[in-house]
Amino acid sequence: MFSQESDILHKLRLIEGLKADLLTEVGKLYQAMAHNKREAIGDALAQLIISAFVLGRRLGIEYPEMEEIVNTRLGHNIKQETEAERWFGDMSEYRRYLRQKR
Numbered sequence: 001m002f003s004q005e006s007d008i009l010h011k012l013r014l015i016e017g018l019k020a021d022l023l024t025e026v027g028k029l030y031q032a033m034a035h036n037k038r039e040a041i042g043d044a045l046a047q048l049i050i051s052a053f054v055l056g057r058r059l060g061i062e063y064p065e066m067e068e069i070v071n072t073r074l075g076h077n078i079k080q081e082t083e084a085e086r087w088f089g090d091m092s093e094y095r096r097y098l099r100q101k102r
Contacts, residue, residue, distance in 0.1 A: 018055040071098060
């Protein structure tokens with residue numbers, strides 16, 4: 001029983017740590033943008049993506065499923081004509097990029 005409780009607590013701590021990482025990286029991203037540091041912006045964005053995918057996995061969403069959810073969300077954003085899509089076609093471009101990788 002003790003081992004099972006430790007496993008549950010370990011998983012909860014990991015989830016809480018990932019949530020904190022997401023917030024920390026958002027702060028780092030804002031700082032990097034404020035100072036116009038391209039490399040730091042890329043690092044913060046990459047870590048946000050990694051943390052989001054790992055958190056999703058810890059919450060029961062495996063990586064392929066998460067990629068499919070992202071693809072579906074892109075489709076919704078394209079149909080809703082968000083500003084990024086309407087003005088620059090960013091959502092469509094990202095979706096094309098993901099499809100080319102497959």
